[in-house]
Each structure stands twice: as structure tokens, then as C-alpha cells.
Amino acid sequence: MKHWRALAVLGTAQFLMVLDTSVMNVSISQLVEDFDTEVTAIQAVITLYALVMAAFMLIGGRLGDILGRRRMFLTGMAVYGVGSAVTAVAPTLWVLTLGWSVIEGLGAAMVLPAMAALVAQSYRGRDRAVAYAVVGGLAGAGIAVGPLLGGWMTTYLTWRLVFAGEVLLVLAVLLCRRVIATPARAAKRPRLDGVGAALSAAGLGLGVLGVLQSSTWGWLEPRNPPFTILGFAPTLFVVGSGIAVLALFRGWERRREARASDPLVHLSLLGRPVLRAGLTTLLSQNLILLGLFFAIPLYLQVVQGFNAFQTGLRLLPVSATMLVTSLCGSSLGRKVGPRRVVRLALAIVAAAVVWLLATIDPVIDDAQFAGAMAVLGVGVGLLASQLGNIVQSGAGEEERSEAGGLQFTAQNLGSALGTALIGSILVGALAGAFTSQVADDPRLSPAAREQVGVRLEAGITFVSTGQVRSAAERAGLPPPEVDAVAESYASAQLDGLKAAILATGGVALASFLVTTHLPSAGAGRPPEPAPPYRSGRDDQTGGLTRDGITVAQGRFLWIMSLRAVPQR
Known part of the structure; x- marks a missing residue:
């Protein structure tokens, strides 16, 4: 035992x-x-x-x-x-x-x-x-x-x-x-490749960060980014930076291998x-x-x-x-x-x-x-x-x-x-489906469509239709238009x-x-x-x-x- x-x-x-x-x-x-x-x-x-x-x-x-x-x-x-x-x-x-x-x-x-x-x-x-x-x-x-x-x-x-x-x-x-039990130590302990560790972590982090933030920043057309680059959303630039850092990591590791250092x-x-x-x-x-x-x-x-x-x-x-x-x-x-x-x-x-x-x-x-x-x-x-x-x-x-x-x-x-x-x-x-639903719904007035468009430009998230309904009511929309917005969002959710x-x-x-x-x-x-x-x-x-x-x-x-x- x-x-x-x-x-x-x-x-x-x-x-x-x-x-x-x-x-x-x-x-x-x-x-x-x-x-x-x-x-x-x-x-x-x-x-x-x-x-x-x-x-x-x-x-x-x-x-x-x-x-x-x-x-x-x-x-x-x-x-x-x-x-x-x-x-x-x-x-x-x-x-x-x-x-x-x-x-x-x-x-x-x-x-x-x-x-x-x-x-x-x-x-x-x-x-x-x-x-x-x-x-x-x-x-x-x-x-x-x-x-x-x-x-x-x-x-x-x-x-x-x-x-x-x-x-x-x-x-x-x-x-x-x-x-x-404490395992026997190896005769020669390897050394930590600090530069390689930093490059690998930074490259992976930048790449995933760009993908994660794409829902907020947009991929090409800026949606709600903290800054833009040449008029574009920064998403692809961040992802590209991650790939570039990983390329540096690859070169660095191969260099260490060639020099018989511990990669x-x-x-x-x-x-x-x-x-x-x-x-x-x-x-x-x-x-x-x-x-x-x-x-x-x-x-x-x-x-x-x-x-x-x-x-x-x-x-x-x-x-x-x-x-x-x-x-x-x-x-x-x-x-x-x-x-x-x-x-x-x-x-x-x-x-x-x-x-x-x-x-x-x-x-x-x-x-x-x-x-x-x-x-x-x-x-x-x-x-x-x-x-x-x-x-x-x-x-x-x-x-x-x-x-x-x-x-x-x-x-x-x-x-x-x-x-x-x-x-x-x-x-x-x-966001795309909700925008399309709102634009094509005849029950919504131009003013209501404009209010929804302004909110979409500020960013959209996945919430319940009840929260959307409450937001529409607080915006002062009449009940038929509140129903229309809630139904459009419910359809866009699916x-x-x-x-x-x-x-x-x-x-x-x-x-x-x-x-x-x-x-x-x-x-x-x-x-x-x-x-x-x-x-x-x-x-x-x-x-x-x-x-x-x-x-x-x-x-x-x-x-x-x-x-x-x-x-x-």
C-alpha cells in the first residue's frame, strides 16, 4: 500500500x-x-x-x-x-x-x-x-x-x-x-533559454490577443479599437506581430541548436x-x-x-x-x-x-x-x-x-x-445579422434604426433578449418597436x-x-x-x-x- x-x-x-x-x-x-x-x-x-x-x-x-x-x-x-x-x-x-x-x-x-x-x-x-x-x-x-x-x-x-x-x-x-520520492538528478542539468522563453511567450500572446480582440476591434474595418493603423483596425497587425516574433523565436532556437547550446x-x-x-x-x-x-x-x-x-x-x-x-x-x-x-x-x-x-x-x-x-x-x-x-x-x-x-x-x-x-x-x-434584421424590419422607424446603429458602432455583446428589450425601452422606443428590436436580436442570436x-x-x-x-x-x-x-x-x-x-x-x-x- x-x-x-x-x-x-x-x-x-x-x-x-x-x-x-x-x-x-x-x-x-x-x-x-x-x-x-x-x-x-x-x-x-x-x-x-x-x-x-x-x-x-x-x-x-x-x-x-x-x-x-x-x-x-x-x-x-x-x-x-x-x-x-x-x-x-x-x-x-x-x-x-x-x-x-x-x-x-x-x-x-x-x-x-x-x-x-x-x-x-x-x-x-x-x-x-x-x-x-x-x-x-x-x-x-x-x-x-x-x-x-x-x-x-x-x-x-x-x-x-x-x-x-x-x-x-x-x-x-x-x-x-x-x-x-526525489528522482535522481541528471549528470548534466540543462540551462534555461531565457531569450527563447520570452520570444515564445510574447509571440503566442500577441497572436491570440489579436484574435481575441477581433470581436471588439474588427478585423479590417475599425469597430471600436483603441487606435487604428493606416485607417484599419489593429487586429491583423497585432496577429502579424505575433507571427513575426515566433519567426524570431524559430531563428533563435535554431541558432542555439547549431551552437550546441540548450534550446x-x-x-x-x-x-x-x-x-x-x-x-x-x-x-x-x-x-x-x-x-x-x-x-x-x-x-x-x-x-x-x-x-x-x-x-x-x-x-x-x-x-x-x-x-x-x-x-x-x-x-x-x-x-x-x-x-x-x-x-x-x-x-x-x-x-x-x-x-x-x-x-x-x-x-x-x-x-x-x-x-x-x-x-x-x-x-x-x-x-x-x-x-x-x-x-x-x-x-x-x-x-x-x-x-x-x-x-x-x-x-x-x-x-x-x-x-x-x-x-x-x-x-x-x-452584429452582422442584427444589423441586417434591423435594416429590413418595416416595423422600425428611421429614428429607431439610427439609435440601434449608434449602439452597434459602440460594440455589441451576447446578452439576453430581456436585456435588449429593457435597453430599447430606456431609449424611449414605442412598444411595437421595442418588440421588433427584441425579435430581431433573438433571431440574430441564433x-x-x-x-x-x-x-x-x-x-x-x-x-x-x-x-x-x-x-x-x-x-x-x-x-x-x-x-x-x-x-x-x-x-x-x-x-x-x-x-x-x-x-x-x-x-x-x-x-x-x-x-x-x-x-x-
Whole structure:
């Protein structure tokens, strides 16, 4: 029993980080009300959390190599606990952003790479396979219970208690720190590439910031930006600046590699088609899922008026089928090949998006909606069962840490882009549809159209039709015109939601383009020049392997990666 105490501590940390992400999305409406803000502000908070993790995951992994994985794990848990405490008592939106998005995001970027390495270092043989399965199962449990627990707490108590409870769990983990063994230090510790770390974080931050602010600034035509550049909105210039900084990062890392210095990450890994295709598909998966889990709660809470617990109940089908399919899909991959499974998964996701579009009506059909969400979970679960194995099979044994860092970075970058890009499409389509509806409605007078136009120029956000009605009444419009404005906005809401959901389907279809480089049935190790792997039975991991990864490892890596899914 003593042998497994460390696993209990590490698994608790994994469960905690999966559960944490379950609160925000099912609590969007409550957060808007509590902080007297807008949906776009909560969108920014959610996006920033994923972005901080994406920007600092490679740095966190490298610091673990330098300072020691155990020390980094415990330090990260302490940072995470501080962030949870700040979030629990946050009096303003800015404090919430600091606590949840920044401090907790940094803590997670320190904990997750260290935790994965500690599991591998603490167990050998069959014990390691069991350890991966247990930690992966705890992650899956967090995914499944998160929407219900977060929704129930938000509806009947307060979402703040979830974060207060996290502080207690963090303290429990820290009190049990002695059960985590200190791994042997490497003979030569790498050095941190400070310039590379700064360039990567700045490049990712600028790129996602531009996409996030596009809903407020506009893409080309200025909507409500703080400044303009040559008469255009600054959005594309900010995104372009991010790309330029990432190009500098690429050059800097290659220069360090050429000089035999320690880079932040060996970018030569990205030259391997299998690994590159796996990372790209992973990014697409999280972009799709995070985009949908931003748009769908808005439909359930703002349009349908459901509370957080009712929203969590309606998200349960996707969580349940995703968990079951991700556990069972690895055997299918061994029979027909990862490429076919990934393509099947993308087709199922696209079909689920079409089904979801058919359910976006003024009155929800719960049976149809549950069916569409269950199918979506099947598609994402099949992706999850393959992509971790694919990414790791593109790296040698000594490169697994870096490949894992790239994996976490890709998934969190996809999460940040999903919330930012899909949210931007939603708001942009809402504004366009509302403008068109108002212009074509014969019930509205020219004066009413002008008032609506002035408000649209000042910016639009996703609110309830009741709030729009109240605003129209305060503007002094007569009752028939108030009804006309409210009905136009209600119709535009559905159009915006459909445009956002349709965009995720487009991403799923576009992802087919990179699947040609994924391994097919019967493929051995990847064709790129990676170090050879043993086949058959691996005495280090226990269990049958494919490309050096056990089935249990593959399941663990990708159930763990789903912690970023906002079943919140």
C-alpha cells in the first residue's frame, strides 16, 4: 500500500486540475452577473487561462529538468493553491483574472509536465502501466463529474466554494509531499533559454490577443479599437506581430541548436511528419472542443435561460461518451490504424456539428440536443485515444519530455484559439445579422434604426433578449418597436451561434488535410529519423507496445490532455 501513496498524491493533483476547468463555462451567466460585466470579458478570462498554460508549458517542463521534477511539482501546487484562494475571494473581474487565468495558469504549467515525469520515474514494469491507468482514470472522472458538480455548486451555493475546496486539496497534497520520492538528478542539468522563453511567450500572446480582440476591434474595418493603423483596425497587425516574433523565436532556437547550446525546445522535432501532423490535429481538436464549449453554454444559459446545473446536465452526454470512447478507442487504432481512426473521428465530429446546427432553435429539443452531444463525445473520444500515442511515437525515448511539452503547448494553444476565434466569429455574426434584421424590419422607424446603429458602432455583446428589450425601452422606443428590436436580436442570436458552430465543423473538415502523414495500419515506427523503439513486450513499461508506447500510456496521455476541456 505504501508503494502507491505517491500515485494517490499525483492523481489527486490531476483530478484537481481537470475539475477546476469545469466551473467557468457552466457559470458564464452567473459570472457576468456577479461581476457586472459582459460575455466577452468572461471569454477573455477563459482564453487567457489556456494561453498562459500554452505560453509557459515548455518553460515549466524545462525548469523541471533544471530544478528537479519533485521540487517543480510542489512549487507549482503551491502557486496553484494561491491562485485558487485569490479566485475564491475575487471582488472584481481583474482579481478573478489574476487568480484564475494568470496564477493558476502558471501553477498548472509547472505541475503538469512534472507530474507526468514523476509518474514515469516512480514506477516500473507493470506498476507503471497501472499508474498510468489510475491517473488517467482520475482525469476522466474529473471530466465526467465536473459539469454536474460545478453546475450544482454555482446554482445552489456559489462557484467560489469550488475554488475554496481546491485550496484544501492543494494543502492536503503538500502535507503528503514526503511520499513523493526525489528522482535522481541528471549528470548534466540543462540551462534555461531565457531569450527563447520570452520570444515564445510574447509571440503566442500577441497572436491570440489579436484574435481575441477581433470581436471588439474588427478585423479590417475599425469597430471600436483603441487606435487604428493606416485607417484599419489593429487586429491583423497585432496577429502579424505575433507571427513575426515566433519567426524570431524559430531563428533563435535554431541558432542555439547549431551552437550546441540548450534550446527551449529542439524545433527539429517539428520536421518529423508524424509528430507534426499529430500536434496539428491535437490543436484542431482543442480548438473545436473549446470553441463549442464556449458557444453552447451561451445558447443554453442566455437563449434558453437554463441555470448552471441544468447546463451541466445537458453537457453530461458529451463528457460520458468522450470518456468511454477514449478508453476503448486504442484497440480500434491497433486494428485499423491511427490514420483511419482519426479520419473517422473527424467525420463524426463534423456530423455532430451538423446535428447541433439543427438543434439551435428558440425552443430546445432536449432529446435531439443530447443525441448530438453524445455523438460529439464519440468523435472527440476517438481523437483522444490516438493523438497522444501519435505525438509520442514521433519522438525517441530521450525526446519524450520535449514531445510532451509540445503536446501540452499545442492543446492549450488550441484551447485559447478556440475560445478566442469561435467567440469572435459568434459576436461578428451576431452584429452582422442584427444589423441586417434591423435594416429590413418595416416595423422600425428611421429614428429607431439610427439609435440601434449608434449602439452597434459602440460594440455589441451576447446578452439576453430581456436585456435588449429593457435597453430599447430606456431609449424611449414605442412598444411595437421595442418588440421588433427584441425579435430581431433573438433571431440574430441564433444566427451568430450557428455561424460559430459551423466554423468548428469547418476546422474539423480542414483537419483532414494533415491526416495523410499519420501512421496507417501495420505501420511500424514513423518514417522520420527517430531513434529505434522496441516492439513486443517492454520491460520498462509492462504491456504490449506500439511505437514504444503502451496502451495504458496512450490512454493516460490523452485522457490527461482533456483536462483543458472546459466542461465547466
